[in-house]
Amino acid sequence: MGIEFTAIDFETANGFRGSPCSVGLSKVRDGKVVEEASWLMRPPEGFDRFDPRNVQIHGITAAMVADKPRFGDVFPEMAGFIGGDLVVAHNAAFDLGVIRSALEVSELAGPAYDYACTVILARRSYSLVSYSLPFVAEAAGVPLRNHHDAVEDARACAGIMIDIAGRRQASSVAELLLGLQLSASRLQEYTPGRDGVSKPTLAARERQELQAGGPVPQTAWTYWPQEGANPPANADADRTHPLYGQTVVFTGNLGIERQQAKSRAAALGAQPASSVTRKTTVLVVGDGFVAADLKRGRITAKAQKVLQLHGRGQQIEVLSEGEFLQMLGGEWPAASA
Numbered sequence: 001m002g003i004e005f006t007a008i009d010f011e012t013a014n015g016f017r018g019s020p021c022s023v024g025l026s027k028v029r030d031g032k033v034v035e036e037a038s039w040l041m042r043p044p045e046g047f048d049r050f051d052p053r054n055v056q057i058h059g060i061t062a063a064m065v066a067d068k069p070r071f072g073d074v075f076p077e078m079a080g081f082i083g084g085d086l087v088v089a090h091n092a093a094f095d096l097g098v099i100r101s102a103l104e105v106s107e108l109a110g111p112a113y114d115y116a117c118t119v120i121l122a123r124r125s126y127s128l129v130s131y132s133l134p135f136v137a138e139a140a141g142v143p144l145r146n147h148h149d150a151v152e153d154a155r156a157c158a159g160i161m162i163d164i165a166g167r168r169q170a171s172s173v174a175e176l177l178l179g180l181q182l183s184a185s186r187l188q189e190y191t192p193g194r195d196g197v198s199k200p201t202l203a204a205r206e207r208q209e210l211q212a213g214g215p216v217p218q219t220a221w222t223y224w225p226q227e228g229a230n231p232p233a234n235a236d237a238d239r240t241h242p243l244y245g246q247t248v249v250f251t252g253n254l255g256i257e258r259q260q261a262k263s264r265a266a267a268l269g270a271q272p273a274s275s276v277t278r279k280t281t282v283l284v285v286g287d288g289f290v291a292a293d294l295k296r297g298r299i300t301a302k303a304q305k306v307l308q309l310h311g312r313g314q315q316i317e318v319l320s321e322g323e324f325l326q327m328l329g330g331e332w333p334a335a336s337a
Contacts, residue, residue, distance in 0.1 A: 002030035003165050005116070005173055006085040007158035009150045010098040011058040012043070014051035016204040017094060017329050018101030019043040020071050021050070021060050024151030025081050026158040031165065033158050037081050038151035040065050041074045044105045047204065057322070058148040072106040079111065086173055086184060090133045090157045092117035093241055094326045096187045097200060103190050104201045112189040116177065118160045119242045123317075124180050125164045129310045130318050132291040136160050185240045200329045228259035230272040237269030242327055244269035247279045251302035252286030254321050264328050276305045281316055284324045291320060 007026040013019040024038040042048055042065045050062045089095035092115045103110040122131050126139045133156060137144040142159030146152045161173075170176035177183055188195075197205075237244055248270045250261055261284070262272035276283060283306045294307070303318060310316050319327075 009153035024154035087115040114184040231266040233271040254286040
């Protein structure tokens with residue numbers, strides 16, 4: 001059987017994950033990429049606003065997809081390409097969430113998918129200060145020349161999965177997951193009118209209703225962020241989520257309120273904390289930080305301490321606010337830069 005799966009990567013038009021504007025797929029057979037596919041698309045109607053922050057990340061504009069089919073028209077081809085494969089993605093909760101939310105707002109049915117996340121697998125296979133795709137691809141020896149090009153990101157994700165399987169001498173993905181004491185997650189099938197919609201979709205629809213009624217109140221950044229309380233981690237959260245079981249510290253100005261960030265992390269099974277210690281496993285950095293800043297030296301005092309602890313062998317990583325929000329599956333904060 002060998003190492004077989006399909007890697008996927010989405011780019012979205014705005015902070016709502018049900019707004020896909022591009023998708024890339026890489027099919028792997030016997031440990032090698034054998035076929036690829038990609039589509040530009042218009043996001044589902046009503047959720048197709050292009051946020052300048054997203055455009056800055058991936059370079060796709062509304063004009064570039066104006067004559068492209070909607071997600072609902074692309075999905076049958078995309079689903080046909082995936083077939084019955086295990087789906088692999090870097091931060092898979094986001095990419096599979098894109099499928100679910102886009103189906104919901106398009107009022108389309110979709111099949112169930114088993115999936116695995118290379119962020120979670122990478123944490124058990126490499127010792128890195130950041131598990132963003134470029135850092136993990138570099139550790140795996142996988143070229144990634146144009147990050148946020150969907151098909152290149154999917155190809156890099158596939159290469160990471162192949163490298164991890166090789167390091168573990170696994171002959172199948174099932175054997176790899178078993179060896180890492182993990183199991184595949186599952187996105188349940190969706191039928192409109194029968195199944196309830198997900199929380200991100202409910203939140204997006206509520207925001208639409210607020211906007212229809214007039215200007216939505218904006219919350220500006222607080223120049224000196226207050227730490228606030230550290231709510232307890234939700235023990236009943238999804239154990240396969242990348243934040244579950246992590247001890248998370250926040251630093252810098254976030255677009256999202258610090259207390260809200262802590263509460264949402266705790267709801268996903270993470271334990272928020274106020275300072276970097278030997279228990280810290282994740283640091284979320286605001287102020288427009290991106291992972292590449294770790295190599296440029298543009299980091300806060302908390303991030304400098306993280307680098308020191310990582311150098312001493314502590315398993316700790318740094319996330320940008322964008323990566324953190326992607327894991328939450330939430331909207332960009334209206335006041336964020």
